[in-house]
Amino acid sequence: MTLTDYLPVYRLRLRTERLELRMPDLDDLVALADQAAAGVHGPDFMPFLTPWTECEPLERGRRTVTHQMSVIAGITPESWMLPLVVVHEGQVIGIQEVGAKEIKATREANTGSWLALAHHGKGFGTEMRAAVLEFVFTGLGADFALSASFEGNRASEGVSRKLGYKADGIDHHVLQGVRRQDNRWRLTRADWEAHRKHEVAIEGLDAEVLASLGLGDAEE
Structure with missing residues (x-):
């Protein structure tokens, strides 16, 4: 048996012109922690x-490893988040998360991400989000x-607007004692298709992976 027999999502690979997105092994987590x-920011x-980044570098790295391990351990068909490391020219440069709850019914997924400072401003943010959008819409049928x-x-x-998202209301949160406005964004399948520019290859998305994410034959 291999890891993919127990955790089928480890078969998944998303590839764009410059990037590969995949579930992280321990070496990937160390590389992500280093970043x-x-x-x-x-x-x-x-x-x-x-505000998990408000600490010394070593603690920031430790928090990265332990948090992502807990996210992986918490994946169930009913509620999941995939912390996909973003790899450019063999180097882990950040993380692109994609997750959902009861996706069979809701047909919607959420995303979040970060890139190491050294890799900002190079278009990677748009490209990695485009990769998971292909996964969400084409792969999962959201x-x-x-x-x-x-x-x-x-x-x-800017990434959201470039990829076709539209404003979807606001929330307020108190962060470090200050009220902050959180802007929500929603992308429909039609707007995604109208703004789709990156070619994305989805590999390893088989029936077992779909079942592990709450989707199967009955959803077709």
Whole structure:
């Protein structure tokens, strides 16, 4: 037996022009932790609802490893999040998450991501989100993809707009004692098709993987 027999989602690969997205092994988690330790965002803007980056580099890396291991351990057909590492030229440069609850009924999925600071501004954010959107719409047959970004996160908002998302309301959160506006974004299948520019190859998405994510023959 191999890991993919016990966790079929490890068969999954998403490939774009420059990137590969995959479930992380232990070496990938170490590489991801190194990138987190090196820095994820500037000091003047906190993009995360949970300010996990506000600590020393070693602790930031440790938090990355333990959090992603807990996310992997929590995958069930009813509720799952796939923490896909983003690999460019053999190097892990960030993470692209995609998740859903009761996707068989809701037909919608959520995404979130971060890139190491050294890899900002190179179009990777758009390309990696495009990869999971292909997975969500073509691979899983979803109708909607959802995202959110704090007001002022122009990079994330720019990716959403570029890929065809439309504003879907706001939420308020208290972060570090301050009220922050969280802008919700929704992408329909029609808008995704109209803005689809990246070619994405989906590998390893077989019946066992679909079943592990709450989808099977009955959904067709």
